[in-house]
Amino acid sequence: MSISPHLPADPMPSYRAVENLIARYAELVDDGDFAGLGVLLADATFIGSGEPVSGRDAVERLFRETLIVYADGTPRTQHVTTNVAIEVDEQAGTAVARSYVTVLQALPDLPLQPIAGGRYRDRFERREGQWRFVERRVCINLVGDVSRHLREAAAEK
Numbered sequence: 001m002s003i004s005p006h007l008p009a010d011p012m013p014s015y016r017a018v019e020n021l022i023a024r025y026a027e028l029v030d031d032g033d034f035a036g037l038g039v040l041l042a043d044a045t046f047i048g049s050g051e052p053v054s055g056r057d058a059v060e061r062l063f064r065e066t067l068i069v070y071a072d073g074t075p076r077t078q079h080v081t082t083n084v085a086i087e088v089d090e091q092a093g094t095a096v097a098r099s100y101v102t103v104l105q106a107l108p109d110l111p112l113q114p115i116a117g118g119r120y121r122d123r124f125e126r127r128e129g130q131w132r133f134v135e136r137r138v139c140i141n142l143v144g145d146v147s148r149h150l151r152e153a154a155a156e157k
Contacts, residue, residue, distance in 0.1 A: 014088045017131040018095050018124050025136070026079035026101075034063040043125075044133035049140070068151055070107070075149060078104045081120070093126035101138075105149055115149055117142035 012020075021040070028036040038060030045054045046062065053062050067075045084099040099120045106112035118140035125134050146153045 032074040095124040097122040
């Protein structure tokens, strides 16, 4: 059996590769791996509540300066991504995705609780056979107690 030359270089279906990138983002944030986030979003523009940032170093710096990290090296969060909808244009080598995010946090003196909820709007491109983020737009519209997650909120408390 021969492989069709028209299939993407990546043997994984494109929608699954994109979905894996979305999941990888959550893992890296929750692991406190901000250098890894810089790599993951190296070709992307990250748009959150502040000025958009682009490039590996700027993304890494944004997360280091924004999130509180605890003794275990993590922000003690769990980002749960749901309602993931992905649309792939194989011919153009592009994809868009939209999803919901719920951020949970627990600390020894803070019971497990949701601290934020919102949506992601993402754009992706396939370059050299690999899917990559080109834009992550974060819109948080439900905010709980983020004073132990965001440095700015902690400073205001």
